[in-house]
Amino acid sequence: MTRSRPFALVLVLAAGCGTNDRAEPGTCGTTNSGMGVLKDFTPPCDPGPSGITFSASGEVLALGGYRFPPASPNDVAFVDGWDITYDRVLTTFDKVTLSDNPDKSPTDQSQTGAVIAEIDGPFAVDLHKGGSLAGKGGGDEQAVPVASINGRNKQSGNPALDPTVRYAFGFDIISATAAAKNINLDAADLADYQEMITKGYTTLLVGTAVWKGDSTCTSTIAGYDFTKIPKTVKFRLGLTAPTSYVNAQNPENDPAAPFANEEHQRGVQTTQNAVTVAQVTFHLDHVFWESFVHDSPAHFDQFAATKAGMTGVPTVTMEDVKARPFTPFVDALQQPLPWRTCLATYTPPVTTGAMKFDTLSVPVNPTGDPHSVMRDFFDYTLYNHSTFGHLNSDGLSFVQRNYASPP
Numbered sequence: 001m002t003r004s005r006p007f008a009l010v011l012v013l014a015a016g017c018g019t020n021d022r023a024e025p026g027t028c029g030t031t032n033s034g035m036g037v038l039k040d041f042t043p044p045c046d047p048g049p050s051g052i053t054f055s056a057s058g059e060v061l062a063l064g065g066y067r068f069p070p071a072s073p074n075d076v077a078f079v080d081g082w083d084i085t086y087d088r089v090l091t092t093f094d095k096v097t098l099s100d101n102p103d104k105s106p107t108d109q110s111q112t113g114a115v116i117a118e119i120d121g122p123f124a125v126d127l128h129k130g131g132s133l134a135g136k137g138g139g140d141e142q143a144v145p146v147a148s149i150n151g152r153n154k155q156s157g158n159p160a161l162d163p164t165v166r167y168a169f170g171f172d173i174i175s176a177t178a179a180a181k182n183i184n185l186d187a188a189d190l191a192d193y194q195e196m197i198t199k200g201y202t203t204l205l206v207g208t209a210v211w212k213g214d215s216t217c218t219s220t221i222a223g224y225d226f227t228k229i230p231k232t233v234k235f236r237l238g239l240t241a242p243t244s245y246v247n248a249q250n251p252e253n254d255p256a257a258p259f260a261n262e263e264h265q266r267g268v269q270t271t272q273n274a275v276t277v278a279q280v281t282f283h284l285d286h287v288f289w290e291s292f293v294h295d296s297p298a299h300f301d302q303f304a305a306t307k308a309g310m311t312g313v314p315t316v317t318m319e320d321v322k323a324r325p326f327t328p329f330v331d332a333l334q335q336p337l338p339w340r341t342c343l344a345t346y347t348p349p350v351t352t353g354a355m356k357f358d359t360l361s362v363p364v365n366p367t368g369d370p371h372s373v374m375r376d377f378f379d380y381t382l383y384n385h386s387t388f389g390h391l392n393s394d395g396l397s398f399v400q401r402n403y404a405s406p407p
Contacts, residue, residue: 037190038124040183043132043282044148050161050270051150054096054119056183056280057143058127058137059393062089064140066285066298068212073345076285080173081213081342082300086128086284088189090196091203092180092374093280093389095172096121096147098161102168102247102267106259109398112168112247116154117161119147124180124188127282136252136279138392143279144183166267168247169391171280172402175200175242201238203385209233209300213342220352221338227334228308234315235303237287241386246401248391264395281390289384291358294396301340302355302377305331321377328354329377341392359383362406370404378406 027042034040047053061076065085070077078084099212100113123146131144151158161167176196185193196204211231219226249258253265270276288303291294306320308331324330329337336354349358357380365373374380386401401407 017103032182032184034091034182035187035190037194038178038180041123041183042183043145043310047148047150047275049273049275050163051148052098052147052161052268052270052276052278054278054280055131055133055143056093056123056125056127056146056282057131057137057141058089058282059126059135059137060139060141061284062086062127062144062282063130068342070343076298077343078122078288078300079297079346080299080301080340081211082304083210084207084300086205086207088192088204089127089282089284090124090176090185090189090193090206091127091282092122092124092174092176092196093171094174095120095170095339097170097201098149098152098268099170099247100165100167103259104328109247109249109262110400112170114154116152116167117149118154119149121146121185122174122177122180123125123208124176124193125183125186126185127284129184131184133277133311136277136281143277146183146280146292148275158179161270163270163272166253166265166269168243168266169250169268170246170248170397171389172245173202173241173243173389175202175240191373194240199238200240202241202243203239203374205234205235205237205239205287205389209235209304211304213340217340217342219338219340220348220350221336221354224335224338226340229301229304229310229331230277230307230310230314232313233300233304233307234313236317237357237381238313238318239287239382239385240403241382241405242402243389244402245389245391245397248397249395250391251394252392262396268391274307279392281393281395283390286384286388287381292360292362293358294382294387296358299340299355300331301337302326302357305329305337308332308335318367318378321381323366323375324377325366326355326357326374326380327359328356328379330354372406374406 130142135141
């Protein structure tokens with residue numbers, strides 16, 4: 001699976017408003033009501049030259065889903081033949097920060113200097129709705145503006161951001177809260193968001209999966225009866241994985257040389273005569289990966305198989321994978337589930353036998369301590385999902401999980 005290379009973006013937002021606080025340019029545009037559930041939200045103003053606008057995007061995949069068969073070999077697709085569309089992609093983020101010295105430790109990405117600017121929300125967003133900005137991944141991707149700054153708001157006098165300096169970038173994913181500002185949720189979204197508040201979810205994926213493979217698909221267990229798995233499945237995956245993303249790498253710094261074992265140079269740098277956009281980017285396919293290896297192939301069979309033997313159009317939730325073994329994975333009828341291949345470009349991890357999801361060096365123990373092991377497929381899915389936050393499309397951060405999980 002690959003994603004298109006991000007491109008530089010220069011933005012001028014709607015002007016005509018501001019405040020006396022140079023580090024907080026204020027808000028402009030039409031206010032989105034919290035409707036008595038959340039706080040109102042008004043888009044940010046143009047921060048001016050050397051300022052930064054922070055935006056959020058679930059990439060083009062949050063908008064149109066994952067088509068099968070894929071339109072091109074480079075499109076992200078589910079290798080087992082499922083076509084995925086979203087009704088909504090809800091998440092909550094907070095504390096978007098800039099800090100001094102992203103290069104403080106070449107071997108420890110978590111280390112930075114002091115925070116010099118912070119945008120506090122929290123912000124509730126439906127990534128499926130997109131936004132008014134072009135996204136960093138190119139193509140039809142959209143992003144929604146969240147906030148702007150034009151100075152260091154953690155230092156007396158709010159001095160301007162220095163265009164000769166790179167700043168470490170970070171943000172937090174937190175549990176849904178009534179204190180969040182409503183970026184773009186409508187009344188239907190708010191009904192689901194209230195459920196998120198009640199259950200402590202950080203992210204909720206709601207949509208439909210339709211199997212569109214054909215007779216050319218192959219399986220690593222020849223006798224497995226795939227007709228037992230419904231060909232259309234609804235899903236409501238409520239994920240509870242509060243996480244801090246620290247000191248992100250930035251693809252827009254290319255071709256600057258990154259540190260060893262990193263893909264891009266760290267940090268965000270402003271431009272003296274233009275606005276810089278720093279996009280909080282969420283990769284939704286992590287939930288479906290076959291391994292803890294980054295950018296692993298995505299599958300949906302393991303979720304659909306929790307409804308094996310059912311008729312109609314069932315709905316899969318994260319509760320369906322609690323206490324479910326995954327080395328190997330078994331379906332609802334207690335049959336080992338094979339790897340299924342519907343793309344010629346995909347080779348399964350084994351030639352025979354059941355799906356065994358790879359946790360690399362993280363131990364698996366159904367009765368172990370969740371701080372040090374994976375107990376079930378629920379834990380496995382949360383762990384992969386917790387890596388979904390990025391900067392400017394593909395910029396990786398240090399991932400600090402703020403829930404019971406291995407490091």
